[in-house]
Amino acid sequence: MATIKDVAKHAGVSTSTVSHVLNKTRFVSEDISVRVQAAVKELNYAPSALARSLKVNHTRTFGMLVTTSTNPFFGEVVKGVERRCYQQGYNLILCNTEGDVERMHSNLDTLLQKRVDGLLLMCSEVEGKEFDLFTRHQPVPTVVMDWGPIDFPSDKIQDNSHHGGYLATRHLIEQGHKKIGCLTGPLDKLPAQQRLSGFVQAMEEAGLEINKDWIVSGSFECEGGEIAFNKLYERGPLPTALFVCNDMMAMGVINTAHKKGLSVPEDLSIVGYDDIKLAKYITPSLTTIHQPKHRLGQQAVDTLLDKIQSKRESNQVIQLEPTLVERDSVKQLQ
Known part of the structure; x- marks a missing residue:
């Protein structure tokens, strides 16, 4: 597998020049840019996302803990989360907790070891329980979605x-x-x-x-x-x-x-x-x-991004309002 040093050598430039061309962080002449891009293509070079994330101290990845359920409600919310992550250039790692607190902690360990930038929690098994999610780790920005620990200090997106x-x-x-x-x-x-x-x-x-x-x-x-x-x-x-x-x-x-x-x-x-x-x-x-399920998922991602980008320490609660949908399962009595 080709490295950035291989690309630099092939193009006859420094590794920093290759980096500037690929990341567009500094002006580089068109002639050199063409040589670098040609070397990248010829050597089939793919930048290391892990190396880049370590350098810039973020992975552009969110982790989500969700209770496994046959209820399509969860899947519809997750779809909203995934779509917004994609639109914002983020990856999503989804972990099912199976309603098990031990499994939840194991999944949390895995996500934090992968250095996710933020967490989305939609796991009802932790609701109402008092504990510290980050006993073994440094806290990361977290949003609780509808279901979840009520007293946990985080941003919350809730249905009324x-x-x-x-x-x-x-x-x-x-x-x-x-x-x-x-x-x-x-x-x-x-x-x-x-x-x-x-x-x-x-x-x-x-x-x-x-x-x-x-x-x-x-x-x-x-x-x-x-x-x-x-x-x-x-x-x-x-x-x-x-x-x-x-x-x-x-x-x-x-x-x-x-x-x-x-x-x-x-x-x-x-x-x-x-x-x-x-x-x-x-x-x-x-x-x-x-319930606006897609909007619930999208709002959770937007709130998490705001928390990260603004570096605000305060927590906010955003409440989404439900509406009635009339169909055929109610009879009007005289």
């Missing part, structure tokens, strides 16, 4: 989950529903807590009774919706409508209700949350709360 829960429940009320239940995500997770609090606020404002038997928690997966709905079904008479705190759970509910001979929305109206791409294509298509 309380308002989203409020919008979902308010829509059901406006369609004439008074008997409304809520299938939440795991209540040790902040998004689930906030979506439930939004549900409670909308119900209280409307003067409607909150039946505790109609509030059931589950995991943010299809199976979580299935299990939660089965628990609700066993408790007796059903509400006319449910706010289900994410789309994956909502799909599990629709499938389970169908197996029990119930029709959505004729027998049971449902509003989901996230607006994953599949929500539009299931039957019935799902009325849901839209």
